[in-house]
Amino acid sequence: MSDVRPLEVFLAQPRGFCAGVVRAIEIVERALEKYGPPVYVRHEIVHNKYVVESLKAKGAIFVEELSEVPPKAVTVFSAHGVARSIEEEAAARGLPVLNATCPLVTKVHNQGKRYTAKGRTLILIGHAGHPEVEGTMGQVPGPVLLVQNLDDVAALTLPSDTPVAYITQTTLSVDDTKDIIAALSKRFSDIQGPDTRDICYATQNRQSAVRAMSKLVDLILVVGANNSSNSNRLREIGTEAGIPSYLISDGSELNPEWLAGKKAVGITAGASAPEVLVDDVIEALRRIVPVTVSVLPGREENIEFVLPAELATA
Ligand code: SF4
Numbered sequence: 001m002s003d004v005r006p007l008e009v010f011l012a013q014p015r016g017f018c019a020g021v022v023r024a025i026e027i028v029e030r031a032l033e034k035y036g037p038p039v040y041v042r043h044e045i046v047h048n049k050y051v052v053e054s055l056k057a058k059g060a061i062f063v064e065e066l067s068e069v070p071p072k073a074v075t076v077f078s079a080h081g082v083a084r085s086i087e088e089e090a091a092a093r094g095l096p097v098l099n100a101t102c103p104l105v106t107k108v109h110n111q112g113k114r115y116t117a118k119g120r121t122l123i124l125i126g127h128a129g130h131p132e133v134e135g136t137m138g139q140v141p142g143p144v145l146l147v148q149n150l151d152d153v154a155a156l157t158l159p160s161d162t163p164v165a166y167i168t169q170t171t172l173s174v175d176d177t178k179d180i181i182a183a184l185s186k187r188f189s190d191i192q193g194p195d196t197r198d199i200c201y202a203t204q205n206r207q208s209a210v211r212a213m214s215k216l217v218d219l220i221l222v223v224g225a226n227n228s229s230n231s232n233r234l235r236e237i238g239t240e241a242g243i244p245s246y247l248i249s250d251g252s253e254l255n256p257e258w259l260a261g262k263k264a265v266g267i268t269a270g271a272s273a274p275e276v277l278v279d280d281v282i283e284a285l286r287r288i289v290p291v292t293v294s295v296l297p298g299r300e301e302n303i304e305f306v307l308p309a310e311l312a313t314a
Pocket of ligand 1: 200
């Protein structure tokens with residue numbers, strides 16, 4: 001007779017795909033249907049290997065530079081957005097472009113442009129080297145100062161009465177940015193910024209769900225890619241709550257040793273991770289211990305973004 005108690009598995013709600021990711025993937029799929037393969041995609045359409053491999057199998061070709069795209073080939077810009085120089089390069093080469101930049105990222109670009117048009121020095125709160133940050137810095141005319149942390153704020157050499165404005169990377173939540181915004185507000189007497197509560201609903205909702213879940217579990221598994229900013233942040237939030245938290249791309253990366261002595265495991269997924277990978281992690285757990293699975297209550301999301309006009313009826 002076995003006295004093994006099943007491991008309780010709680011699924012965070014919401015988790016996984018956001019509306020921007022759904023739209024970006026659909027743009028590539030519809031482009032493949034409408035124009036036929038190959039369709040070229042600049043940068044990973046979203047940061048997830050499974051998604052990228054699935055689209056490759058349907059005929060998408062992923063490149064990092066537009067120079068790799070042959071003349072006249074249909075080209076998709078990824079959900080992270082691109083600098084104006086990339087748009088100009090595509091236009092100069094006459095490439096037919098479908099822009100899968102998330103509308104919420106475009107909104108940040110527009111906020112930045114409005115602030116600089118009013119003569120303000122723009123400060124971007126974000127991670128250096130992330131494609132969204134490179135795109136945003138390249139969309140806004142004039143210099144953009146990037147700050148990643150409080151040390152960067154302290155190192156700013158602008159006079160304190162300089163009219164400044166800030167914008168933020170979408171995969172940072174209200175909680176991620178509030179200390180930096182407070183430090184900037186202390187540093188500059190004339191500062192403006194957008195209402196950070198509506199920068200990206202998906203980032204905020206997934207982070208809030210992990211915080212709530214961390215009160216119920218003794219281990220957190222975040223399903224997502226290691227180059228996904230929002231997935232890494234979900235793992236950090238679990239760790240900050242004092243719960244051992246691991247980022248894994250699928251069930252094959254589950255380490256059975258993590259389960260020793262654990263009674264309840266929480267699973268969430270980054271905005272670019274499909275639900276099939278969450279199922280894969282649950283199956284991997286089942287191969288080690290019996291599990292019961294329940295979905296936690298959470299915020300319902302019903303946001304959809306429209307497709308580019310040329311694909312809307314494809
Ligand atoms: S996480 Fe937010 S900003 Fe990023 S693609 Fe999803 S909805 Fe858009």
